[in-house]
Amino acid sequence: MARIGVQAMMLKNSVAEIGAFKTFSLAADLGYRVTELSQIPLTTETVTELRRAKDELGTEYCSLSAALTAGGINDSLEDEFDKIVQDCRALDADLVRIGMLPISALRSHEAVLDFCARADAAAVRLADEGIALYYHNHHVEFAKVDGRYLLDIIAETSRHVGIELDAHWIARGGLDPVRVIDQYAGRVRMVHLKDYRIALPDAAALDAHDRGDHAAWAAAWNGLVQFAEVGEGNLDWANIVEHSIAAGADYLLVEQDELYGRTVWEALEISRRHLVSLGYADLF
Numbered sequence: 001m002a003r004i005g006v007q008a009m010m011l012k013n014s015v016a017e018i019g020a021f022k023t024f025s026l027a028a029d030l031g032y033r034v035t036e037l038s039q040i041p042l043t044t045e046t047v048t049e050l051r052r053a054k055d056e057l058g059t060e061y062c063s064l065s066a067a068l069t070a071g072g073i074n075d076s077l078e079d080e081f082d083k084i085v086q087d088c089r090a091l092d093a094d095l096v097r098i099g100m101l102p103i104s105a106l107r108s109h110e111a112v113l114d115f116c117a118r119a120d121a122a123a124v125r126l127a128d129e130g131i132a133l134y135y136h137n138h139h140v141e142f143a144k145v146d147g148r149y150l151l152d153i154i155a156e157t158s159r160h161v162g163i164e165l166d167a168h169w170i171a172r173g174g175l176d177p178v179r180v181i182d183q184y185a186g187r188v189r190m191v192h193l194k195d196y197r198i199a200l201p202d203a204a205a206l207d208a209h210d211r212g213d214h215a216a217w218a219a220a221w222n223g224l225v226q227f228a229e230v231g232e233g234n235l236d237w238a239n240i241v242e243h244s245i246a247a248g249a250d251y252l253l254v255e256q257d258e259l260y261g262r263t264v265w266e267a268l269e270i271s272r273r274h275l276v277s278l279g280y281a282d283l284f
Helices: 008-018 020-029 044-057 081-091 103-107 109-127 150-157 167-172 177-183 203-210 214-222 237-246 264-277
Strands: 003-007 034-036 060-067 095-098 132-136 162-166 190-193 195-198 225-228 251-254
Touching (some): 003 008, 003 264, 008 020, 008 264, 020 044, 034 251, 044 081, 060 081, 081 109, 109 132, 162 167, 167 190, 167 195, 237 251
Parallel strands (some): 003 034, 003 251, 034 060, 095 132, 162 190, 190 251
Antiparallel strands (some): 195 225
């Protein structure tokens, strides 16, 4: 049965402030006992606390996050492979996901193909350890290269890499999340539940427009596309969840990149409440 959890990039500030165990205890109190780890440095101390949360709270770590190359918050598959495997073993995770291709890979089609080949090699290497590698989309993967979506090129070239789909970024890329989820059925074990909201301009933006501050108005206008709690935006969540499950997703992960004044706990509760209202209480 599929499980609903939280993408832990939402919890990174809490982990930095009060530690991993207390943070995941608060998440468990809200009903979130499954998580995908991301943007939380997996130090020895943090892994120990995460393991304690697993043992004492029943927290499940469905996936760890990694970069292909060094330089970011997440560990590098090419430089820290053994540590990634060790952390997966410690936390009983059998999935690793790459959150995005390196920005340098966007310079050319050849650079994309190089990333794909290296990611595929990492996937084969992880598979020997019993761990599957997945790739997470943003909107840029729906740019067209020679008439084809970048995501389709990545999926075709990195055949050993699964696809982790994000409903918000699919919509921001101009496509229907349900159609893309259906397209990758059988290759999707994780889907991000993140809503897509169109906001109205606030008073400060309207005042900027009235006084002729075109730069401030343009920034506000471009910011009307927002991330949102599940159910607070425009996406069809009943269909997205049902099609995700039908496509083979094991984990449906609530995520919200910006909170617009709400606390992370308020946002997670709003998302949980909506998913429960749709009949998915048993997935938490």
